[in-house]
Amino acid sequence: MSACVGSDLGRPDGPAKVSGRAVYVADLAVAGAWHGGAVRSTIAHGRVLRIERKPGFDWRRVVVVGPGDVPGDNVQELLSDDQPILAERVVRHVGEPLLLVAAPDLPTLEAALAALRPIVEPLPAELDFESATRVLHEVSIDKGDPGARFDSPPPGARLFEGTWRTDSQEQLYVEPQGCVAWPADADGTVVVRGSMQCPHYVRKALARCFGIAPERARVVQLTTGGGFGGKEEYPSVVACHAALLARAAGRPVRIVYDRHEDLLVTPKRHPSRVHHRTLVAADGTLLAMDVDVLLDGGAYTTLSPVVLSRACLHASGPYRCEHVAIRGRVVATNHVPSGAFRGFGAPQTCFAIERQMDRIARALDLHPFALRRHNALRLGDATATGQVLHDSVGSLAVLDAVAARTGIDRHRWCAPAMAVPSSNSGRVRGLGMSFFFHGAGFTGSGEELLKGRVAIRLLPDGRAEVAAGSTEIGQGTTTVFTAIAADALGCDPGDVVVAVPDTAAVPDSGPTVASRTCMVVGSVLASACRELAARIGGAAGDFRSRARAWLAAGGDGIVEHVYGSPPGLVWDQATYRGDAYPCYGWAADVAEVEVDLDTLEVDVVRLTTAVDVGKAIQPRLVEGQITGGALQAIGWAQCEVVSSRDGRVQQDRLATCIVPTTKDAPRFDVTIVEQPYAHGPFGAKGVGELPMDGGAPAVLAAIEDALGVPADRVPATPERLLALLEQRERTS
Amino acid sequence: MRGPFEAAPPIELTFTLNGRPQQLQAPPLRRLLDVLREDLGLTGTKEGCGEGECGACTVLVDGAAVLACLVPACQVQGRSVVTIEGAGFEPEQQAFLDAGGVQCGICTPGMIVATRAWVESCRRDGVTPDERGARDALAGNLCRCTGYGAIVEAALRAAAARGEPT
Numbered sequence: 001m002s003a004c005v006g007s008d009l010g011r012p013d014g015p016a017k018v019s020g021r022a023v024y025v026a027d028l029a030v031a032g033a034w035h036g037g038a039v040r041s042t043i044a045h046g047r048v049l050r051i052e053r054k055p056g057f058d059w060r061r062v063v064v065v066g067p068g069d070v071p072g073d074n075v076q077e078l079l080s081d082d083q084p085i086l087a088e089r090v091v092r093h094v095g096e097p098l099l100l101v102a103a104p105d106l107p108t109l110e111a112a113l114a115a116l117r118p119i120v121e122p123l124p125a126e127l128d129f130e131s132a133t134r135v136l137h138e139v140s141i142d143k144g145d146p147g148a149r150f151d152s153p154p155p156g157a158r159l160f161e162g163t164w165r166t167d168s169q170e171q172l173y174v175e176p177q178g179c180v181a182w183p184a185d186a187d188g189t190v191v192v193r194g195s196m197q198c199p200h201y202v203r204k205a206l207a208r209c210f211g212i213a214p215e216r217a218r219v220v221q222l223t224t225g226g227g228f229g230g231k232e233e234y235p236s237v238v239a240c241h242a243a244l245l246a247r248a249a250g251r252p253v254r255i256v257y258d259r260h261e262d263l264l265v266t267p268k269r270h271p272s273r274v275h276h277r278t279l280v281a282a283d284g285t286l287l288a289m290d291v292d293v294l295l296d297g298g299a300y301t302t303l304s305p306v307v308l309s310r311a312c313l314h315a316s317g318p319y320r321c322e323h324v325a326i327r328g329r330v331v332a333t334n335h336v337p338s339g340a341f342r343g344f345g346a347p348q349t350c351f352a353i354e355r356q357m358d359r360i361a362r363a364l365d366l367h368p369f370a371l372r373r374h375n376a377l378r379l380g381d382a383t384a385t386g387q388v389l390h391d392s393v394g395s396l397a398v399l400d401a402v403a404a405r406t407g408i409d410r411h412r413w414c415a416p417a418m419a420v421p422s423s424n425s426g427r428v429r430g431l432g433m434s435f436f437f438h439g440a441g442f443t444g445s446g447e448e449l450l451k452g453r454v455a456i457r458l459l460p461d462g463r464a465e466v467a468a469g470s471t472e473i474g475q476g477t478t479t480v481f482t483a484i485a486a487d488a489l490g491c492d493p494g495d496v497v498v499a500v501p502d503t504a505a506v507p508d509s510g511p512t513v514a515s516r517t518c519m520v521v522g523s524v525l526a527s528a529c530r531e532l533a534a535r536i537g538g539a540a541g542d543f544r545s546r547a548r549a550w551l552a553a554g555g556d557g558i559v560e561h562v563y564g565s566p567p568g569l570v571w572d573q574a575t576y577r578g579d580a581y582p583c584y585g586w587a588a589d590v591a592e593v594e595v596d597l598d599t600l601e602v603d604v605v606r607l608t609t610a611v612d613v614g615k616a617i618q619p620r621l622v623e624g625q626i627t628g629g630a631l632q633a634i635g636w637a638q639c640e641v642v643s644s645r646d647g648r649v650q651q652d653r654l655a656t657c658i659v660p661t662t663k664d665a666p667r668f669d670v671t672i673v674e675q676p677y678a679h680g681p682f683g684a685k686g687v688g689e690l691p692m693d694g695g696a697p698a699v700l701a702a703i704e705d706a707l708g709v710p711a712d713r714v715p716a717t718p719e720r721l722l723a724l725l726e727q728r729e730r731t732s
Numbered sequence: 733m734r735g736p737f738e739a740a741p742p743i744e745l746t747f748t749l750n751g752r753p754q755q756l757q758a759p760p761l762r763r764l765l766d767v768l769r770e771d772l773g774l775t776g777t778k779e780g781c782g783e784g785e786c787g788a789c790t791v792l793v794d795g796a797a798v799l800a801c802l803v804p805a806c807q808v809q810g811r812s813v814v815t816i817e818g819a820g821f822e823p824e825q826q827a828f829l830d831a832g833g834v835q836c837g838i839c840t841p842g843m844i845v846a847t848r849a850w851v852e853s854c855r856r857d858g859v860t861p862d863e864r865g866a867r868d869a870l871a872g873n874l875c876r877c878t879g880y881g882a883i884v885e886a887a888l889r890a891a892a893a894r895g896e897p898t
């Protein structure tokens with residue numbers, strides 16, 4: 001029976017959201033709660049001498065917390081121990097927290113923060129990641145013998161080099177970061193509620209900060225107004241700050257960032273520089289690839305090693321090549337730490353390989369579509385890590401789908417010689433494409449180590465409750481889990497409820513990241529539901545009465561399952577060989593742009609995309625993920641600028657931090673391709689991040705087609721396009 | 733920064749809120765957003781930026797969509813304020829649900845209020861609602877989740893549900 005999967009259920013969280021009843025962190029009524037904030041570094045690197053208290057402020061009205069007040073480790077728990085909760089002797093980026101303050105109301109908090117002045121002696125700051133030398137993490141992937149190929153290329157082969165750069169990007173969830181913390185209760189439990197993707201990460205961070213067992217920290221997710229990766233690791237910072245203040249104040253403390261603070265201090269996408277050397281046969285066959293990936297990690301390690309890993313695993317693109325060398329490094333600078341953002345390194349390297357493919361096609365006078373299709377990975381091919389693709393490979397299907405929708409396979413790209421002179425005015429059109437894949441779930445043995453758990457349990461009224469640590473952040477977790485559970489149990493969607501993610505009440509399903517919630521957690525949920533359905537039997541009567549009868553007869557109404565990797569997956573983390581991901585989503589984009597020749601503003605008028613998601617559990621939600629992700633990619637491609645001066649983020653208000661509006665968004669033409677994945681629930685694979693990967697190279701290729709100048713850097717702002725046009729004028 | 737807005741002594745405010753008379757004391761420059769959310773507990777109106785750039789705080793004042801983070805409380809003296817908690821948003825709410833225009837939901841109340849103001853202005857002015865009009869009317873409301881297609885569709889469905897211009 002499959003009534004809910006593949007149809008569109010109403011969102012269980014919809015009615016509360018359209019009526020304004022949904023409770024986000026700023027909305028939660030908490031009697032007696034104070035407001036918390038932080039005193040922060042104003043320079044990128046320096047030695048902290050002291051913190052001056054300006055006279056005239058009555059300090060009895062507030063509480064102040066410093067590094068010495070952290071009861072456990074002054075360490076922001078994550079992959080590495082390099083980031084303090086509060087900086088003590090040295091600050092390493094603008095906005096780094098030094099002291100925390102809580103006050104009964106916001107005006108008092110503002111006055112107290114203004115009366116605390118850090119005196120910091122400047123140290124030399126590293127602000128250029130391309131020349132930075134402190135390496136946080138390295139990755140190497142080797143296949144075949146590229147060195148030998150480059151040294152003695154076969155006759156007729158040609159070598160292409162290209163350097164491709166992408167700047168940072170702000171997640172810009174519309175609800176800023178925030179949480180509320182309570183002081184430890186009678187049994188010593190610290191409680192935090194807030195806006196977040198990963199309650200179990202926050203719990204771990206609180207346990208470290210307080211020196212307590214994880215069970216003594218309870219973390220509950222509130223309705224969360226967007227995350228996109230930005231609420232993966234950072235909510236642990238806000239939670240530790242609020243909980244330290246609550247402990248000191250002896251009362252609940254709420255921290256909700258205003259937009260300015262959020263933009264200045266929270267992690268953003270890693271800037272990148274990717275260099276390609278590609279050896280190509282005259283017919284376009286890729287013979288050998290050498291890829292060098294460099295990322296700016298910012299001041300602390302945060303999640304950079306994993307972002308670099310994913311960047312490198314996608315660096316050779318969805319292409320066959322027998323000889324590949326990929327070298328990746330993420331370096332430390334004195335920028336705000338880079339962190340998780342939808343795509344997680346893959347958009348950067350996808351941009352580079354896709355633009356490199358266009359450059360190769362142009363030089364060899366091959367059609368960019370044909371070049372991609374010729375080299376596309378197919379069923380039975382091996383990736384750069386030697387992973388043989390056995391299952392669910394929609395590569396040709398997505399390429400052929402966008403060709404059928406747009407005729408891109410017959411499009412004649414503008415040759416540079418035909419390019420419009422920059423003295424022209426009016427608007428010029430261009431088309432560009434991209435082809436990409438995205439590994440779903442954690443890399444390598446990640447899922448095996450994590451062992452995500454999900455429970456399904458019968459409530460006394462006979463409904464079934466899904467208990468998972470996975471969060472609803474807008475992407476539709478609640479709806480997807482409802483559909484999967486209803487079909488696997490053989491009941492109505494109304495018989496299913498999804499529990500609020502509360503670390504005291506739900507098992508750890510692993511974080512809500514890496515496009516893993518539907519595919520990985522959903523598969524565990526489906527198997528738990530099937531076992532429960534088998535237990536209570538398919539006898540007469542509706543589900544709830546059967547469930548109640550089972551409970552009344554003393555039956556066990558709880559089934560908890562643990563993720564087990566599909567058989568046959570092998571991964572060697574030391575050598576980066578084997579099955580890097582359980583499976584991949586595949587997609588192709590075609591962007592159509594109009595460039596205004598007076599202002600050089602780029603208008604993306606249509607984006608056609610075909611996406612292989614395995615199975616669309618909820619087609620409308622899948623489409624929402626695709627269009628939402630694609631618009632973020634389009635914004636990054638041309639208008640979303642994040643720059644810094646002396647280490648300070650310049651786009652620190654929404655007036656200057658530009659993201660697309662209704663008027664900037666293109667028409668979307670979405671084709672959903674379904675090549676089922678045998679181990680996903682009902683065949684589903686991950687879809688959350690894939691749409692972020694391909695938009696930028698397609699848009700920049702279209703700009704190149706329109707203007708005839710090589711667009712090699714994201715974002716392609718009018719200023720950068722003008723510089724390219726002027727350069728062409730000078731050299732022609 | 734809240735301090736500067738709260739400095740002056742409170743004044744007596746009288747206005748209509750969601751169809752009912754409302755009286756309260758507030759500093760004259762206190763943001764309408766804070767009066768609604770904090771003084772009156774109406775938290776359906778959201779704050780995304782506090783500087784008039786995101787539209788999450790959109791409410792109706794005498795039928796027009798305004799940004800509650802930019803309006804000082806004294807400006808609603810004697811006027812009619814309608815928030816997402818008020819009556820009459822059903823066609824827009826249903827349209828947003830049906831079209832898939834809701835994801836994380838933080839932009840949704842503001843979108844719905846702005847959509848209603850647009851649909852009603854089309855009716856009043858005898859303008860046929862179309863996609864371009866919807867995109868213009870909602871250009872001040874940011875959504876980072878949807879890519880806007882479903883939101884524009886929701887606005888058009890709401891317009892259809894409310895019928896032809898009067």
Ligand code: FES
Pocket residue numbers: 778779780781782783784785786787788789790799800801802
């Ligand atoms: S909060 Fe008012 S426009 Fe953003």
Ligand code: FES
Pocket residue numbers: 174225226474833834835836837838839840874875876877878
């Ligand atoms: S639904 Fe999340 S910002 Fe619009």
